Amino acid sequence: MKQISTKNCTHDDLMVNDAKIDVRKLNVWFGDNHVLKDINLKIREKTVTAIMGPSGCGKTTLIRSINRMNDLINGSRTLGEVYIDGYNIYERNTNVYELRRKIGMVFQKPNPFPKSIYENVAFGPKIHKMARGKELDDIVEKSLKEAALWDEVKDRLHNSAFSLSGGQQQRLCIARALAVKPEIILMDEPCSSLDPTATARIEALLRRLSEKYTVVIVTHNLQQAARVSDFTAFLYMGKLVEYGDTKRVFENPQSELTEKYITGEFG
Amino acid sequence: MIGAQKEELIIKIILWIVSLISVSSFFVIFLYMFINGSRVISLEFLTTAPNPIFWTGGIFPQIIGSLYLVALCTVIAAPLGILTAIYLSEYAVDNLITKIARFFIVTLAGIPTIVIGLFGLAFLAYRLNLGISLFSAGVALSFLTIPWTITVSEEAMRAVPKEYREAALALGATRWQTTWHIVLKTAAPWIMTGILLGIGKALGETTIPLMCGGSGLETFIPRSLFEPVGSLPVYTFIFATQGNVSSAYDRAFGGSLVLILMFLLISVSSLIIRNRYQKKMRT
Numbered sequence: 001m002k003q004i005s006t007k008n009c010t011h012d013d014l015m016v017n018d019a020k021i022d023v024r025k026l027n028v029w030f031g032d033n034h035v036l037k038d039i040n041l042k043i044r045e046k047t048v049t050a051i052m053g054p055s056g057c058g059k060t061t062l063i064r065s066i067n068r069m070n071d072l073i074n075g076s077r078t079l080g081e082v083y084i085d086g087y088n089i090y091e092r093n094t095n096v097y098e099l100r101r102k103i104g105m106v107f108q109k110p111n112p113f114p115k116s117i118y119e120n121v122a123f124g125p126k127i128h129k130m131a132r133g134k135e136l137d138d139i140v141e142k143s144l145k146e147a148a149l150w151d152e153v154k155d156r157l158h159n160s161a162f163s164l165s166g167g168q169q170q171r172l173c174i175a176r177a178l179a180v181k182p183e184i185i186l187m188d189e190p191c192s193s194l195d196p197t198a199t200a201r202i203e204a205l206l207r208r209l210s211e212k213y214t215v216v217i218v219t220h221n222l223q224q225a226a227r228v229s230d231f232t233a234f235l236y237m238g239k240l241v242e243y244g245d246t247k248r249v250f251e252n253p254q255s256e257l258t259e260k261y262i263t264g265e266f267g
Numbered sequence: 268m269i270g271a272q273k274e275e276l277i278i279k280i281i282l283w284i285v286s287l288i289s290v291s292s293f294f295v296i297f298l299y300m301f302i303n304g305s306r307v308i309s310l311e312f313l314t315t316a317p318n319p320i321f322w323t324g325g326i327f328p329q330i331i332g333s334l335y336l337v338a339l340c341t342v343i344a345a346p347l348g349i350l351t352a353i354y355l356s357e358y359a360v361d362n363l364i365t366k367i368a369r370f371f372i373v374t375l376a377g378i379p380t381i382v383i384g385l386f387g388l389a390f391l392a393y394r395l396n397l398g399i400s401l402f403s404a405g406v407a408l409s410f411l412t413i414p415w416t417i418t419v420s421e422e423a424m425r426a427v428p429k430e431y432r433e434a435a436l437a438l439g440a441t442r443w444q445t446t447w448h449i450v451l452k453t454a455a456p457w458i459m460t461g462i463l464l465g466i467g468k469a470l471g472e473t474t475i476p477l478m479c480g481g482s483g484l485e486t487f488i489p490r491s492l493f494e495p496v497g498s499l500p501v502y503t504f505i506f507a508t509q510g511n512v513s514s515a516y517d518r519a520f521g522g523s524l525v526l527i528l529m530f531l532l533i534s535v536s537s538l539i540i541r542n543r544y545q546k547k548m549r550t
Contacts, residue, residue: 097441124439127448
Protein backbone atom coordinates (compact mmCIF):
# COMPACT_ATOMS: atom_id res chain seq x y z
CA MET A 1 0.00 0.00 0.00
CA LYS A 2 1.22 3.45 -0.84
CA GLN A 3 2.56 5.45 2.06
CA ILE A 4 0.97 8.86 2.39
CA SER A 5 2.11 11.88 4.27
CA THR A 6 0.06 14.71 5.67
CA LYS A 7 1.53 16.97 3.02
CA ASN A 8 -0.74 15.28 0.52
CA CYS A 9 -3.76 16.13 2.58
CA THR A 10 -6.25 18.00 0.51
CA HIS A 11 -7.91 20.33 2.85
CA ASP A 12 -10.48 22.86 1.78
CA ASP A 13 -9.90 26.09 3.56
CA LEU A 14 -13.22 26.33 5.28
CA MET A 15 -12.34 29.88 6.33
CA VAL A 16 -13.69 29.34 9.75
CA ASN A 17 -12.45 31.58 12.44
CA ASP A 18 -15.42 30.72 14.59
CA ALA A 19 -15.10 26.92 14.36
CA LYS A 20 -17.17 25.12 16.97
CA ILE A 21 -14.58 22.36 17.12
CA ASP A 22 -11.01 23.04 16.12
CA VAL A 23 -8.67 20.07 16.15
CA ARG A 24 -5.00 21.03 15.90
CA LYS A 25 -2.09 18.67 15.39
CA LEU A 26 -3.84 15.92 17.26
CA ASN A 27 -1.89 12.73 17.87
CA VAL A 28 -3.21 9.76 19.80
CA TRP A 29 -1.39 6.60 20.82
CA PHE A 30 -2.74 3.42 22.36
CA GLY A 31 0.38 1.92 23.84
CA ASP A 32 2.85 1.81 20.95
CA ASN A 33 0.12 2.08 18.36
CA HIS A 34 0.10 5.54 16.79
CA VAL A 35 -3.60 5.78 15.94
CA LEU A 36 -4.05 9.43 14.96
CA LYS A 37 -1.32 11.39 13.23
CA ASP A 38 -1.26 15.18 13.12
CA ILE A 39 -4.96 15.70 12.57
CA ASN A 40 -6.09 19.24 11.79
CA LEU A 41 -9.81 19.73 11.44
CA LYS A 42 -12.19 22.64 11.87
CA ILE A 43 -15.84 21.86 12.31
CA ARG A 44 -18.49 24.48 11.85
CA GLU A 45 -21.34 25.11 14.19
CA LYS A 46 -24.75 23.59 13.37
CA THR A 47 -23.57 21.44 10.52
CA VAL A 48 -23.33 17.70 10.02
CA THR A 49 -19.78 16.54 9.50
CA ALA A 50 -19.16 12.97 8.45
CA ILE A 51 -15.92 11.19 9.19
CA MET A 52 -15.46 8.27 6.87
CA GLY A 53 -12.73 5.78 6.18
CA PRO A 54 -11.96 2.08 6.25
CA SER A 55 -12.00 0.07 9.48
CA GLY A 56 -9.11 0.85 11.76
CA CYS A 57 -8.37 4.24 10.21
CA GLY A 58 -8.92 6.00 13.53
CA LYS A 59 -12.34 7.58 12.96
CA THR A 60 -13.78 6.37 16.24
CA THR A 61 -10.68 7.48 18.10
CA LEU A 62 -11.02 10.90 16.46
CA ILE A 63 -14.55 11.56 17.67
CA ARG A 64 -13.75 10.10 21.06
CA SER A 65 -10.97 12.62 21.41
CA ILE A 66 -13.56 15.40 21.12
CA ASN A 67 -15.23 14.46 24.42
CA ARG A 68 -12.10 12.94 25.93
CA MET A 69 -13.49 9.43 26.06
CA ASN A 70 -10.06 8.14 25.06
CA ASP A 71 -8.88 9.14 28.53
CA LEU A 72 -10.72 6.09 29.84
CA ILE A 73 -8.62 3.67 27.81
CA ASN A 74 -5.64 2.28 29.64
CA GLY A 75 -2.40 3.25 27.99
CA SER A 76 -3.81 5.99 25.76
CA ARG A 77 -1.81 9.15 25.20
CA THR A 78 -2.92 12.35 23.48
CA LEU A 79 -0.79 15.13 22.10
CA GLY A 80 -2.11 18.23 20.41
CA GLU A 81 -5.11 20.42 20.98
CA VAL A 82 -8.83 20.32 20.54
CA TYR A 83 -10.54 23.66 20.89
CA ILE A 84 -14.22 23.87 21.57
CA ASP A 85 -15.59 27.42 21.42
CA GLY A 86 -11.98 28.54 21.48
CA TYR A 87 -11.10 26.65 24.64
CA ASN A 88 -8.54 23.84 24.58
CA ILE A 89 -10.21 20.88 26.23
CA TYR A 90 -6.88 19.13 26.80
CA GLU A 91 -5.94 21.92 29.18
CA ARG A 92 -5.06 20.47 32.57
CA ASN A 93 -7.89 22.14 34.48
CA THR A 94 -10.67 21.12 32.10
CA ASN A 95 -13.79 19.85 33.85
CA VAL A 96 -14.33 16.68 31.81
CA TYR A 97 -17.74 16.03 33.36
CA GLU A 98 -19.04 19.39 32.22
CA LEU A 99 -17.31 18.88 28.87
CA ARG A 100 -19.07 15.56 28.35
CA ARG A 101 -22.38 17.08 29.33
CA LYS A 102 -21.90 19.69 26.62
CA ILE A 103 -21.03 16.98 24.09
CA GLY A 104 -23.54 14.19 23.66
CA MET A 105 -22.48 10.82 22.33
CA VAL A 106 -24.41 8.09 20.56
CA PHE A 107 -22.76 4.71 20.19
CA GLN A 108 -22.57 2.03 17.54
CA LYS A 109 -24.84 -0.38 19.33
CA PRO A 110 -27.91 1.08 21.07
CA ASN A 111 -26.98 0.99 24.75
CA PRO A 112 -29.94 2.06 26.86
CA PHE A 113 -29.57 1.50 30.59
CA PRO A 114 -31.49 -1.42 32.09
CA LYS A 115 -34.02 1.07 33.37
CA SER A 116 -37.36 2.42 32.23
CA ILE A 117 -37.68 4.65 29.17
CA TYR A 118 -38.30 7.62 31.45
CA GLU A 119 -35.35 6.85 33.71
CA ASN A 120 -33.02 6.53 30.73
CA VAL A 121 -33.76 10.06 29.58
CA ALA A 122 -33.91 11.46 33.12
CA PHE A 123 -30.53 10.01 34.11
CA GLY A 124 -28.38 12.84 32.74
CA PRO A 125 -30.46 15.75 34.07
CA LYS A 126 -30.60 13.98 37.44
CA ILE A 127 -26.87 13.51 37.88
CA HIS A 128 -26.22 17.08 36.78
CA LYS A 129 -28.97 18.25 39.14
CA MET A 130 -30.59 20.14 36.28
CA ALA A 131 -34.21 19.51 37.21
CA ARG A 132 -36.65 17.47 39.24
CA GLY A 133 -40.37 16.77 39.47
CA LYS A 134 -42.50 18.43 36.83
CA GLU A 135 -39.52 20.20 35.33
CA LEU A 136 -37.78 16.88 34.83
CA ASP A 137 -40.91 15.43 33.21
CA ASP A 138 -40.83 18.34 30.78
CA ILE A 139 -37.20 17.71 29.87
CA VAL A 140 -37.95 14.03 29.28
CA GLU A 141 -40.93 14.85 27.06
CA LYS A 142 -39.07 17.52 25.13
CA SER A 143 -36.03 15.28 24.56
CA LEU A 144 -38.16 12.36 23.41
CA LYS A 145 -40.02 14.67 21.03
CA GLU A 146 -36.76 16.03 19.67
CA ALA A 147 -35.59 12.47 19.08
CA ALA A 148 -38.88 11.68 17.28
CA LEU A 149 -39.76 8.97 19.76
CA TRP A 150 -42.38 10.60 21.95
CA ASP A 151 -45.47 9.46 20.05
CA GLU A 152 -44.33 5.86 20.17
CA VAL A 153 -43.57 5.74 23.88
CA LYS A 154 -45.70 8.37 25.60
CA ASP A 155 -48.11 5.75 26.97
CA ARG A 156 -45.42 3.45 28.30
CA LEU A 157 -42.73 5.70 29.69
CA HIS A 158 -42.26 3.43 32.67
CA ASN A 159 -41.73 0.26 30.71
CA SER A 160 -38.24 -1.14 30.37
CA ALA A 161 -36.12 0.40 27.61
CA PHE A 162 -35.44 -3.15 26.44
CA SER A 163 -39.07 -3.49 25.33
CA LEU A 164 -38.26 -1.13 22.43
CA SER A 165 -37.04 -2.15 18.98
CA GLY A 166 -33.40 -1.55 18.00
CA GLY A 167 -34.20 1.63 16.08
CA GLN A 168 -36.35 2.95 18.91
CA GLN A 169 -33.59 2.14 21.40
CA GLN A 170 -31.13 4.17 19.33
CA ARG A 171 -33.54 7.12 19.24
CA LEU A 172 -33.93 6.72 23.01
CA CYS A 173 -30.15 6.99 23.31
CA ILE A 174 -30.30 10.17 21.24
CA ALA A 175 -33.04 11.53 23.52
CA ARG A 176 -30.91 10.61 26.53
CA ALA A 177 -28.01 12.59 25.08
CA LEU A 178 -30.24 15.58 24.25
CA ALA A 179 -31.68 15.72 27.76
CA VAL A 180 -28.53 17.28 29.23
CA LYS A 181 -28.74 20.14 26.73
CA PRO A 182 -25.60 19.49 24.74
CA GLU A 183 -24.24 21.69 21.97
CA ILE A 184 -22.41 19.01 20.06
CA ILE A 185 -23.56 15.48 19.27
CA LEU A 186 -21.05 12.80 18.36
CA MET A 187 -22.35 9.70 16.66
CA ASP A 188 -20.23 6.61 16.22
CA GLU A 189 -21.78 4.62 13.35
CA PRO A 190 -25.21 5.01 14.91
CA CYS A 191 -26.97 2.96 12.23
CA SER A 192 -24.59 0.06 11.84
CA SER A 193 -26.84 -2.33 13.72
CA LEU A 194 -30.15 -1.06 12.33
CA ASP A 195 -32.33 -2.08 9.41
CA PRO A 196 -32.86 0.31 6.45
CA THR A 197 -36.18 1.70 7.73
CA ALA A 198 -34.75 2.48 11.15
CA THR A 199 -31.65 3.92 9.49
CA ALA A 200 -33.75 6.25 7.34
CA ARG A 201 -35.55 7.56 10.41
CA ILE A 202 -32.28 8.27 12.22
CA GLU A 203 -30.87 10.01 9.15
CA ALA A 204 -33.95 12.24 8.84
CA LEU A 205 -33.63 13.00 12.54
CA LEU A 206 -29.98 13.87 12.09
CA ARG A 207 -30.77 16.51 9.49
CA ARG A 208 -33.28 18.09 11.83
CA LEU A 209 -30.88 18.00 14.79
CA SER A 210 -28.27 19.94 12.84
CA GLU A 211 -30.54 22.99 12.95
CA LYS A 212 -29.78 23.23 16.63
CA TYR A 213 -26.71 21.15 17.27
CA THR A 214 -23.29 20.56 15.77
CA VAL A 215 -23.29 16.94 14.65
CA VAL A 216 -20.23 14.81 13.95
CA ILE A 217 -20.97 11.36 12.63
CA VAL A 218 -18.58 8.50 12.01
CA THR A 219 -19.61 6.18 9.25
CA HIS A 220 -18.14 3.60 6.96
CA ASN A 221 -21.22 3.86 4.82
CA LEU A 222 -20.39 6.19 1.92
CA GLN A 223 -23.97 6.69 0.85
CA GLN A 224 -24.84 7.71 4.35
CA ALA A 225 -22.04 10.25 4.47
CA ALA A 226 -23.19 11.65 1.11
CA ARG A 227 -26.85 11.76 2.18
CA VAL A 228 -26.64 13.36 5.58
CA SER A 229 -23.54 15.47 5.87
CA ASP A 230 -22.59 19.01 4.92
CA PHE A 231 -18.89 18.32 5.24
CA THR A 232 -16.93 15.12 4.88
CA ALA A 233 -13.55 14.13 6.22
CA PHE A 234 -11.74 11.10 4.86
CA LEU A 235 -9.40 9.39 7.24
CA TYR A 236 -6.88 6.78 6.22
CA MET A 237 -4.39 5.00 8.45
CA GLY A 238 -4.59 7.64 11.14
CA LYS A 239 -4.19 10.56 8.76
CA LEU A 240 -6.67 13.07 7.45
CA VAL A 241 -6.49 12.62 3.70
CA GLU A 242 -9.25 14.91 2.55
CA TYR A 243 -11.71 17.27 4.11
CA GLY A 244 -14.23 19.58 2.57
CA ASP A 245 -17.74 20.22 1.39
CA THR A 246 -19.45 16.83 1.04
CA LYS A 247 -20.59 17.46 -2.50
CA ARG A 248 -17.13 18.54 -3.54
CA VAL A 249 -15.43 15.58 -1.84
CA PHE A 250 -17.72 13.08 -3.55
CA GLU A 251 -17.89 14.68 -6.98
CA ASN A 252 -14.42 16.01 -7.28
CA PRO A 253 -12.07 14.35 -4.82
CA GLN A 254 -8.65 15.97 -4.82
CA SER A 255 -6.78 13.02 -3.44
CA GLU A 256 -6.27 9.84 -5.39
CA LEU A 257 -6.87 7.85 -2.22
CA THR A 258 -10.24 9.46 -1.63
CA GLU A 259 -11.24 8.75 -5.17
CA LYS A 260 -10.25 5.12 -4.85
CA TYR A 261 -12.17 4.82 -1.61
CA ILE A 262 -15.28 6.45 -3.02
CA THR A 263 -15.25 4.31 -6.14
CA GLY A 264 -14.95 1.24 -3.98
CA GLU A 265 -11.45 0.17 -4.90
CA PHE A 266 -10.70 -0.50 -1.26
CA GLY A 267 -12.35 -0.08 2.11
CA MET B 268 -21.69 -52.99 17.77
CA ILE B 269 -24.64 -51.00 18.93
CA GLY B 270 -26.25 -48.32 16.84
CA ALA B 271 -25.62 -44.65 17.49
CA GLN B 272 -29.24 -44.13 18.42
CA LYS B 273 -29.16 -46.87 21.01
CA GLU B 274 -25.91 -45.51 22.42
CA GLU B 275 -27.46 -42.06 22.78
CA LEU B 276 -30.40 -43.57 24.61
CA ILE B 277 -28.20 -45.52 27.03
CA ILE B 278 -26.09 -42.43 27.81
CA LYS B 279 -29.23 -40.42 28.37
CA ILE B 280 -30.59 -42.98 30.81
CA ILE B 281 -27.30 -43.20 32.72
CA LEU B 282 -27.09 -39.41 33.02
CA TRP B 283 -30.70 -39.31 34.15
CA ILE B 284 -30.10 -41.85 36.89
CA VAL B 285 -26.90 -40.17 38.10
CA SER B 286 -28.63 -36.80 38.21
CA LEU B 287 -31.50 -38.32 40.11
CA ILE B 288 -29.11 -39.70 42.73
CA SER B 289 -27.34 -36.33 43.10
CA VAL B 290 -30.54 -34.37 43.47
CA SER B 291 -32.26 -36.88 45.68
CA SER B 292 -29.40 -36.79 48.21
CA PHE B 293 -30.81 -33.47 49.39
CA PHE B 294 -34.27 -34.93 49.78
CA VAL B 295 -32.92 -37.96 51.66
CA ILE B 296 -31.07 -35.70 54.12
CA PHE B 297 -34.02 -33.40 54.50
CA LEU B 298 -36.47 -36.27 54.98
CA TYR B 299 -34.22 -37.97 57.51
CA MET B 300 -33.89 -34.75 59.53
CA PHE B 301 -37.58 -34.11 59.20
CA ILE B 302 -38.63 -37.55 60.45
CA ASN B 303 -36.20 -37.54 63.36
CA GLY B 304 -36.41 -33.86 64.16
CA SER B 305 -40.13 -33.33 63.97
CA ARG B 306 -40.58 -35.49 67.06
CA VAL B 307 -39.10 -32.83 69.33
CA ILE B 308 -40.27 -29.76 67.43
CA SER B 309 -42.96 -27.98 69.37
CA LEU B 310 -43.74 -24.44 70.33
CA GLU B 311 -42.03 -25.12 73.63
CA PHE B 312 -38.88 -26.41 71.93
CA LEU B 313 -38.69 -23.28 69.81
CA THR B 314 -39.37 -20.79 72.59
CA THR B 315 -37.51 -22.06 75.66
CA ALA B 316 -33.88 -22.34 76.66
CA PRO B 317 -32.01 -25.65 76.76
CA ASN B 318 -31.59 -27.48 80.02
CA PRO B 319 -27.98 -28.67 80.03
CA ILE B 320 -28.35 -30.74 83.21
CA PHE B 321 -31.02 -33.12 81.94
CA TRP B 322 -30.31 -32.51 78.25
CA THR B 323 -33.85 -31.29 77.68
CA GLY B 324 -35.45 -27.92 76.97
CA GLY B 325 -35.53 -25.86 73.78
CA ILE B 326 -33.37 -23.88 71.42
CA PHE B 327 -34.66 -20.33 71.67
CA PRO B 328 -31.33 -18.69 72.67
CA GLN B 329 -29.58 -20.66 69.93
CA ILE B 330 -31.99 -19.49 67.21
CA ILE B 331 -31.63 -15.88 68.30
CA GLY B 332 -27.88 -16.34 68.80
CA SER B 333 -27.47 -17.66 65.26
CA LEU B 334 -29.43 -14.70 63.91
CA TYR B 335 -27.28 -12.26 65.91
CA LEU B 336 -24.07 -13.88 64.67
CA VAL B 337 -25.20 -13.82 61.07
CA ALA B 338 -26.39 -10.22 61.36
CA LEU B 339 -23.12 -9.03 62.87
CA CYS B 340 -21.08 -10.96 60.34
CA THR B 341 -23.10 -9.52 57.43
CA VAL B 342 -22.97 -5.96 58.77
CA ILE B 343 -19.17 -6.26 58.68
CA ALA B 344 -18.68 -8.38 55.57
CA ALA B 345 -21.23 -6.86 53.15
CA PRO B 346 -19.95 -3.26 53.10
CA LEU B 347 -16.30 -4.29 53.21
CA GLY B 348 -16.79 -6.92 50.53
CA ILE B 349 -18.86 -4.74 48.21
CA LEU B 350 -16.56 -1.72 48.51
CA THR B 351 -13.51 -3.87 47.85
CA ALA B 352 -15.27 -5.37 44.84
CA ILE B 353 -16.09 -1.86 43.59
CA TYR B 354 -12.44 -0.95 43.86
CA LEU B 355 -11.27 -4.07 42.05
CA SER B 356 -13.89 -3.96 39.32
CA GLU B 357 -14.33 -0.21 38.69
CA TYR B 358 -11.26 1.65 39.90
CA ALA B 359 -8.18 -0.54 39.99
CA VAL B 360 -6.06 -1.00 36.91
CA ASP B 361 -4.88 -4.51 36.25
CA ASN B 362 -1.37 -4.57 37.60
CA LEU B 363 0.80 -6.65 39.89
CA ILE B 364 -0.73 -5.22 43.06
CA THR B 365 -4.31 -6.08 42.11
CA LYS B 366 -3.15 -9.51 40.99
CA ILE B 367 -1.58 -10.07 44.40
CA ALA B 368 -4.73 -8.75 46.10
CA ARG B 369 -6.89 -11.17 44.11
CA PHE B 370 -4.55 -14.03 44.97
CA PHE B 371 -4.96 -13.30 48.69
CA ILE B 372 -8.71 -13.04 48.38
CA VAL B 373 -8.89 -16.44 46.73
CA THR B 374 -6.53 -17.89 49.33
CA LEU B 375 -8.47 -16.39 52.22
CA ALA B 376 -11.63 -17.90 50.79
CA GLY B 377 -10.08 -21.33 51.04
CA ILE B 378 -8.58 -21.09 54.54
CA PRO B 379 -9.80 -23.95 56.75
CA THR B 380 -12.33 -22.65 59.24
CA ILE B 381 -10.40 -24.17 62.14
CA VAL B 382 -7.60 -21.70 61.40
CA ILE B 383 -10.01 -18.76 61.50
CA GLY B 384 -11.56 -20.22 64.65
CA LEU B 385 -8.20 -20.48 66.38
CA PHE B 386 -7.33 -16.94 65.31
CA GLY B 387 -10.64 -15.75 66.74
CA LEU B 388 -9.96 -17.54 70.00
CA ALA B 389 -6.30 -16.66 70.42
CA PHE B 390 -6.21 -13.15 68.96
CA LEU B 391 -9.70 -11.68 69.28
CA ALA B 392 -10.93 -13.43 72.43
CA TYR B 393 -7.71 -13.62 74.45
CA ARG B 394 -5.14 -11.20 73.04
CA LEU B 395 -7.56 -8.34 72.42
CA ASN B 396 -9.54 -9.44 75.43
CA LEU B 397 -12.86 -9.43 73.59
CA GLY B 398 -13.76 -12.71 75.27
CA ILE B 399 -15.54 -15.79 74.01
CA SER B 400 -18.32 -13.63 72.71
CA LEU B 401 -20.79 -12.63 70.06
CA PHE B 402 -18.31 -10.01 68.89
CA SER B 403 -15.31 -12.34 68.55
CA ALA B 404 -17.33 -14.97 66.71
CA GLY B 405 -19.11 -12.42 64.49
CA VAL B 406 -15.84 -10.82 63.42
CA ALA B 407 -14.20 -14.21 62.85
CA LEU B 408 -17.20 -15.32 60.78
CA SER B 409 -16.85 -12.22 58.64
CA PHE B 410 -13.32 -13.37 57.70
CA LEU B 411 -15.06 -16.38 56.25
CA THR B 412 -17.63 -14.43 54.22
CA ILE B 413 -15.66 -11.34 53.14
CA PRO B 414 -13.70 -13.10 50.37
CA TRP B 415 -16.90 -14.75 49.21
CA THR B 416 -18.72 -11.42 49.14
CA ILE B 417 -15.86 -9.78 47.22
CA THR B 418 -15.71 -12.53 44.62
CA VAL B 419 -19.45 -12.68 44.01
CA SER B 420 -19.85 -8.89 43.91
CA GLU B 421 -16.89 -8.37 41.62
CA GLU B 422 -18.16 -11.01 39.23
CA ALA B 423 -21.62 -9.43 39.25
CA MET B 424 -20.17 -5.99 38.51
CA ARG B 425 -17.87 -7.26 35.79
CA ALA B 426 -20.86 -8.87 34.11
CA VAL B 427 -22.42 -5.40 33.66
CA PRO B 428 -21.80 -4.53 29.98
CA LYS B 429 -19.16 -1.86 29.51
CA GLU B 430 -21.52 -0.07 27.10
CA TYR B 431 -23.63 1.02 30.10
CA ARG B 432 -20.59 2.56 31.75
CA GLU B 433 -19.59 4.33 28.55
CA ALA B 434 -23.08 5.74 28.10
CA ALA B 435 -23.11 7.11 31.63
CA LEU B 436 -19.59 8.55 31.44
CA ALA B 437 -20.34 10.15 28.05
CA LEU B 438 -23.28 11.93 29.68
CA GLY B 439 -20.82 13.53 32.08
CA ALA B 440 -21.33 11.19 35.02
CA THR B 441 -18.39 10.74 37.34
CA ARG B 442 -16.96 7.30 37.89
CA TRP B 443 -18.66 7.10 41.26
CA GLN B 444 -22.05 8.15 39.82
CA THR B 445 -21.63 5.54 37.11
CA THR B 446 -20.72 2.90 39.68
CA TRP B 447 -23.51 3.83 42.03
CA HIS B 448 -26.43 4.47 39.66
CA ILE B 449 -25.62 2.08 36.84
CA VAL B 450 -23.19 -0.68 37.80
CA LEU B 451 -24.39 -1.38 41.34
CA LYS B 452 -28.07 -1.08 40.41
CA THR B 453 -27.63 -3.51 37.54
CA ALA B 454 -25.56 -5.95 39.57
CA ALA B 455 -27.67 -5.59 42.73
CA PRO B 456 -29.80 -8.74 42.41
CA TRP B 457 -26.70 -10.88 41.94
CA ILE B 458 -24.84 -9.17 44.76
CA MET B 459 -27.89 -9.68 46.96
CA THR B 460 -28.07 -13.38 46.21
CA GLY B 461 -24.33 -13.60 46.84
CA ILE B 462 -24.79 -11.99 50.25
CA LEU B 463 -27.67 -14.32 51.02
CA LEU B 464 -25.52 -17.32 50.19
CA GLY B 465 -22.78 -15.82 52.39
CA ILE B 466 -25.34 -15.61 55.17
CA GLY B 467 -26.02 -19.28 54.57
CA LYS B 468 -22.31 -20.07 54.92
CA ALA B 469 -22.08 -18.14 58.20
CA LEU B 470 -25.30 -19.63 59.50
CA GLY B 471 -24.08 -23.18 58.99
CA GLU B 472 -20.56 -22.62 60.28
CA THR B 473 -19.80 -24.69 63.41
CA THR B 474 -16.10 -24.49 64.13
CA ILE B 475 -15.79 -20.73 64.43
CA PRO B 476 -18.68 -20.11 66.86
CA LEU B 477 -17.65 -23.21 68.79
CA MET B 478 -14.13 -21.88 69.30
CA CYS B 479 -14.75 -18.24 70.02
CA GLY B 480 -18.52 -17.76 70.37
CA GLY B 481 -19.80 -19.98 73.11
CA SER B 482 -20.50 -23.49 74.30
CA GLY B 483 -23.82 -23.98 72.54
CA LEU B 484 -25.52 -24.60 75.85
CA GLU B 485 -26.29 -20.98 76.59
CA THR B 486 -29.56 -20.57 78.38
CA PHE B 487 -29.71 -16.86 77.71
CA ILE B 488 -29.61 -14.38 74.85
CA PRO B 489 -26.51 -12.17 74.90
CA ARG B 490 -27.36 -8.70 76.14
CA SER B 491 -24.16 -7.17 74.81
CA LEU B 492 -21.67 -7.87 72.06
CA PHE B 493 -19.21 -9.18 74.58
CA GLU B 494 -21.23 -12.00 76.06
CA PRO B 495 -21.03 -15.61 74.88
CA VAL B 496 -23.55 -16.54 72.24
CA GLY B 497 -25.29 -19.80 71.47
CA SER B 498 -25.84 -20.99 67.93
CA LEU B 499 -27.73 -23.79 66.24
CA PRO B 500 -24.78 -25.64 64.68
CA VAL B 501 -22.86 -25.67 67.97
CA TYR B 502 -25.99 -26.75 69.82
CA THR B 503 -26.49 -29.56 67.34
CA PHE B 504 -22.87 -30.66 67.65
CA ILE B 505 -22.91 -30.69 71.46
CA PHE B 506 -26.28 -32.41 71.77
CA ALA B 507 -25.41 -35.01 69.15
CA THR B 508 -22.22 -36.04 70.92
CA GLN B 509 -23.55 -36.91 74.36
CA GLY B 510 -23.34 -40.67 73.92
CA ASN B 511 -26.57 -42.49 74.52
CA VAL B 512 -28.55 -39.73 76.16
CA SER B 513 -31.58 -40.10 73.93
CA SER B 514 -33.21 -36.78 74.88
CA ALA B 515 -30.03 -35.01 73.73
CA TYR B 516 -29.80 -37.01 70.52
CA ASP B 517 -33.38 -36.21 69.55
CA ARG B 518 -32.79 -32.54 70.20
CA ALA B 519 -29.76 -32.53 67.91
CA PHE B 520 -32.12 -33.54 65.11
CA GLY B 521 -34.52 -30.81 66.15
CA GLY B 522 -31.75 -28.20 65.99
CA SER B 523 -30.56 -29.44 62.64
CA LEU B 524 -34.09 -29.44 61.20
CA VAL B 525 -34.56 -25.80 62.19
CA LEU B 526 -31.20 -25.00 60.63
CA ILE B 527 -32.09 -26.68 57.35
CA LEU B 528 -35.42 -24.83 57.25
CA MET B 529 -33.57 -21.53 57.67
CA PHE B 530 -31.36 -22.52 54.76
CA LEU B 531 -34.36 -23.27 52.59
CA LEU B 532 -35.78 -19.86 53.45
CA ILE B 533 -32.54 -18.20 52.29
CA SER B 534 -32.44 -20.15 49.03
CA VAL B 535 -36.06 -19.39 48.25
CA SER B 536 -35.56 -15.67 48.93
CA SER B 537 -32.56 -15.46 46.62
CA LEU B 538 -34.57 -17.21 43.94
CA ILE B 539 -37.42 -14.75 44.34
CA ILE B 540 -35.10 -11.75 44.15
CA ARG B 541 -33.58 -12.91 40.88
CA ASN B 542 -36.90 -13.85 39.30
CA ARG B 543 -38.51 -10.60 40.21
CA TYR B 544 -35.63 -8.66 38.72
CA GLN B 545 -35.65 -10.62 35.50
CA LYS B 546 -39.36 -10.13 35.12
CA LYS B 547 -38.99 -6.42 35.68
CA MET B 548 -36.38 -6.20 32.95
CA ARG B 549 -38.53 -7.88 30.35
CA THR B 550 -41.55 -5.57 30.41
